[in-house]
Amino acid sequence: xxxxxxxxxxxxxxxxxxxxxxxxxxxxxxxxxxxxxxxxxxxxxxxxxxxxxxxxxxxxxxxxxxxxxxxxxxxxxxxxxxxxxxxxxxxxxxxxxxxxxxxxxxxxxxxxxxxxxxxxxxxxxxxxxxxxxxxxxxxxxxxxxxxxxxxxxxxxxxxxxxxx
Numbered sequence: 001x002x003x004x005x006x007x008x009x010x011x012x013x014x015x016x017x018x019x020x021x022x023x024x025x026x027x028x029x030x031x032x033x034x035x036x037x038x039x040x041x042x043x044x045x046x047x048x049x050x051x052x053x054x055x056x057x058x059x060x061x062x063x064x065x066x067x068x069x070x071x072x073x074x075x076x077x078x079x080x081x082x083x084x085x086x087x088x089x090x091x092x093x094x095x096x097x098x099x100x101x102x103x104x105x106x107x108x109x110x111x112x113x114x115x116x117x118x119x120x121x122x123x124x125x126x127x128x129x130x131x132x133x134x135x136x137x138x139x140x141x142x143x144x145x146x147x148x149x150x151x152x153x154x155x156x157x158x159x160x161x162x163x164x
Contacts, residue, residue: 028069032078035062039078042085055085073103080111089115106135110142117148130155 035058042054059082062075069075076099083092096112099105113128129152132139143149 024068025072028065028072031061031065032069032072032074035065035078036074039081039085042082051085055082058082059086071102073099073105073108075099076102077108077111080115084115089119104135106132106139109135110139122148122151126151126155130159134159 038054038058038061042051042058045051045054059079062079062082065075076095080092080095080099083089083095093112093115096108096115099108109128109132113125113132116122116125116128126148129139129143129148133152133156140149140152143152
């Protein structure tokens with residue numbers, strides 16, 4: 001009887017581990033992949049009304065995933081993209097900054113920089129771009145404005161010249 005009880009406890013622990021460590025992350029990835037496709041569809045739509053409807057629906061579904069997928073940085077990137085589609089760049093930046101608490105990815109800094117640049121906040125954008133370039137120097141290739149490039153390089157020189 002004790003062996004059966006011990007075996008049942010081990011089986012229950014294995015089932016929980018399988019759910020928590022395998023199924024839950026996989027289902028999260030499946031949901032986020034579907035929402036990525038829907039977000040791409042919304043961004044490729046030409047009608048403003050359709051963009052707004054799709055982006056709002058995507059945001060609703062993404063926010064439902066926050067509990068299960070809160071450690072997946074893609075969640076925050078997709079939320080921010082949909083907020084930007086709705087024209088709420090401040091909310092998009094705030095969401096990307098939440099994503100930075102999960103993972104310090106250079107593409108998040110690049111996205112924040114692009115949003116800040118669109119809002120006319122050049123100095124803040126340059127700082128974000130500089131952080132991204134420190135992570136991944138190839139990111140400089142994606143910036144085409146010579147003035148911004150010059151400022152980023154100046155900012156990088158200032159960072160290098162700082163005493164440690």
